[in-house]
Amino acid sequence: MEGNATHNGPKPATNEAMGIFALDKGERTRFFACPNFAALDCLTATFRTYRYVPHTHDTFVIGSVIAGCETWTVRGIRGYAGPGDFVFVNPQEVHDGAPHGSGYCYRMSYPSIELLRQIASELRERDVTATPYFPETVVNDPAGVALFVAAHAAMDVHGDARAGEELLYRAYAHCLVRHARVTSQPATGREADQVTRIGRMIKEHYADDLSLSRLAAEAGLPRHRLISAFRRETGMTPHAFILDRRVIAAQQALRRGATPAEAAAATGFCDQAHLTRAFKARIGITPGAFRAAVS
Template sequence: MDDLDQRAAMSLGPLAKGETARFFAASRLEGIDCLSATFRTHVYPPHMHETYVVGTIESGWEKVSALGMKGRAGPGDLVFVMPQDVHDGAPAEGGYSYRMTYPAEEFLRDLAEAVSRRPAPAAPFFRSPVVHDPEGARLFSAAHEALESGVDGLAGEELMLRAYARAFVLHAGVPPAPAGEEAGPVHRVRDLIEARYAEDLSLAELAAVAGFSRDHLIRVFRRSVGITPHAYVVDVRVRRAQDRLRAGRAPAEVAAEVGFADQAHLTRAFKARIGVAPAAYRRAVAA
């Protein structure tokens, strides 16, 4: 059998009506390839990757053969395929929609070392190709969707690292290092965010200020502050938006000034934290 990668396997036949497939690269995560797709009739022949395959089924069911096992994956399941392992895939019961990533072995080994804070003798080994983990699946879907939309780069970067790290601990036996409060580094990150909240900050930049890996920063910051670095950025932006709205500024102008992609992006974050839309808030409190 000739080796096939994912793109080659997909190119063996045209997509049927109602099927979609989109590849994109997660630029902040070393260019990891990502796929979002819906398949009704498309069947993958046996193929393999030089990378891992990590993803989740969002709706429907997929028949999967991998690691010598045959089974089905559906909503709430995470899917793991190791590098160079032959696997296939076919729709069951009307098809399925899924989100997949293809991280390189070196990337996941480095991330696993960051999670455990000790050298990893090998890249993580996932014990089963399909595991039922609804919370992990929801986290992965949110991360993948954020990366695909490109609206908030820090959100996608942070969510996907959290999703991978959670999978390591629960499904690959990687022991997490304890995360203390470590006040000094956390304060430096908070100060940077307070000063540059309107910029398109990256998790790598915040981690460098703290002197931590990206994964360790997420865990330490969350333990110390109560929310993740990305959530803190959004909170600061909302607070600075409140200042401008109280001065009578228009929500569309405010959104751009404080770092949101557009007024709709501001409105979602503002309502989630304040309880009303920015325009309603301005009418109520503007001087």
């Protein structure tokens, strides 16, 4: 679905303390945290040339393009989203993102597994321990999107946080009822046990010097087979997965108040510049901008 990138959406200010940061020419991002929901981050952005590298999140990604058209690859399938479409990405799903045509503006949120489990439990009036799963990456739902966009705008720094809290709860409940199933994710394929073991090792030791030879020896596979199996099962090479986990850990460190240099040193990056390149390629803003937005 391709739309017109010209829009009358939010007009960001230029005060970095408000969470607004320039990317490339003609591009804007506003990253902000929602204090009424534990560790819930939100992003409003306009991208005309910026492209995300393949990456993952520990959280869900729920959002909507409000002008123009975005394209991405999830689960090996190329998709497109425009106004009126929900975009859903499940935790640990590898995805990228890029403008289609002249660009796009979107509103995104990153709810935790715990938050959606809590809402699902309240909807079912019993404890839900399974992780909700969105089987479709893009769903056309203009009414639901209108509710989500209103909630997202209300939660923004200029909005009514209490009204936004209720609206966003309703929006997430709508998404769970209409578009999710509360079951386990689909089973993985061949050599899944080896990949699972190496993935767990990387998650526990991401800051270490994890060479391909060391990982292959741990998996009991030749290096080329480990790369192939890991890419097949996760959508990433082992090295890309290591960088991804380091960026996620750096986000957590920055949220706790670490400086970008401290976060880089603590998470296995060789220096702050290396962290900045990897962070911006996956999150869309620099570590310093992220720290300012969540502090």
